[in-house]
Amino acid sequence: SQQGEEDPQALSIQEGENATMNCSYKTSINNLQWYRQNSGRGLVHLILIRSNEREKHSGRLRVTLDTSKKSSSLLITASRAADTASYFCATLHAGGTSYGKLTFGQGTILTVHP
Amino acid sequence: DGGITQSPKYLFRKEGQNVTLSCEQNLNHDAMYWYRQDPGQGLRLIYYSQIVNDFQKGDIAEGYSVSREKKESFPLTVTSAQKNPTAFYLCASNDQGSSYNSPLHFGNGTRLTVT
Numbered sequence: 001s002q003q004g005e006e007d008p009q010a011l012s013i014q015e016g017e018n019a020t021m022n023c024s025y026k027t028s029i030n031n032l033q034w035y036r037q038n039s040g041r042g043l044v045h046l047i048l049i050r051s052n053e054r055e056k057h058s059g060r061l062r063v064t065l066d067t068s069k070k071s072s073s074l075l076i077t078a079s080r081a082a083d084t085a086s087y088f089c090a091t092l093h094a095g096g097t098s099y100g101k102l103t104f105g106q107g108t109i110l111t112v113h114p
Numbered sequence: 115d116g117g118i119t120q121s122p123k124y125l126f127r128k129e130g131q132n133v134t135l136s137c138e139q140n141l142n143h144d145a146m147y148w149y150r151q152d153p154g155q156g157l158r159l160i161y162y163s164q165i166v167n168d169f170q171k172g173d174i175a176e177g178y179s180v181s182r183e184k185k186e187s188f189p190l191t192v193t194s195a196q197k198n199p200t201a202f203y204l205c206a207s208n209d210q211g212s213s214y215n216s217p218l219h220f221g222n223g224t225r226l227t228v229t
Contacts, residue, residue: 004156031215042118042204042220043157050215088156090218101172102218104149104156 004032004089004105012111019076021108023089024069030092032065032072033102037086046074046087051094081114116141120205120221127199127228135190135224137205145210146188147218150174151202160203163188164210192226199228 007022023032031050035043049056049065049072056063062075076083086109090102118139127133139146145164149157159172163182177196182188188207192199202225206218 033217035218040223040225042120042222043206043218044220045217048215048217090157101159101162104158106154106156 004091004103006087006089006105006108008108009106010109010111012113013079015079015081015112015114017079017112019079019083019110019112021074021087021089021110023072023074023105025072025089025091025103026070028094029067030094032063033090033092034061034063034072034074035088035090035104037088037107039085043088076110079110079112081112083110084112085110118205118207118219118221120203120224122224123222125224125226127226129228130194131228132191132193133199133226133228135192135203135205135226137188137190137221138186139188139205139207139219139221140186141207141209141219142185143207143209143219144185145208146182147206147208148172148178148180148188148190149204149206151204151223157204160190192228199226201226 005024033048034046037043047058060077065072086107088107090104121136147162148160158174161180163169179191204223205221208216208218
């Protein structure tokens with residue numbers, strides 16, 4: 001079963017604008033991760049935020065996590081055409097038999113127009 | 115450079131034939147994973163292995179089989195029992211033995227088409 005639900009399904013913006021993608025999940029997590037996928041390629045890890053963290057930055061990326069609302073957001077600032085890709089959130093379940101297993105959302109397709 | 119190699123990139127098979135997808139990593143990771151991705155969908159876990167000679171079923175293991183005889187290799191066989199095998203298959207690995215917070219490293223996938 002897929003835990004992460006992403007919103008919006010698709011996002012189209014102009015270069016230089018900010019892009020915000022949201023992820024909601026259902027059960028308690030150990031951490032939440034964001035990945036990027038260029039068309040026809042594998043996924044690339046962007047950023048990991050632990051359940052006891054609220055915000056993390058990496059370059060132009062900013063991730064927030066609200067465990068009370070079971071949601072996270074990924075903000076890409078000053079977007080570039082090269083940011084065009086699909087973005088996925090993935091959650092690691094807290095304990096149980098799901099050790100090390102990530103559950104992926106369906107992704108947000110981001111298109112950045114030059 | 116370290117990484118994960120999946121081969122072939124494209125694979126075409128007739129219905130009823132078994133087919134094996136290759137996945138090799140030189141990252142010295144203990145854990146390896148196979149995911150399936152359908153168009154417009156997220157990834158679904160097929161099988162995973164945390165150590166050599168051991169593996170567990172994921173969420174959609176029916177119709178698939180794996181082996182883990184070497185740390186570097188985790189081949190996936192799509193059998194004729196898999197009803198909808200046409201998909202994009204992704205192999206991944208991580209250093210899960212060290213912590214929960216080890217991100218996945220992915221190969222570039224194999225696109226399997228069965229007709």
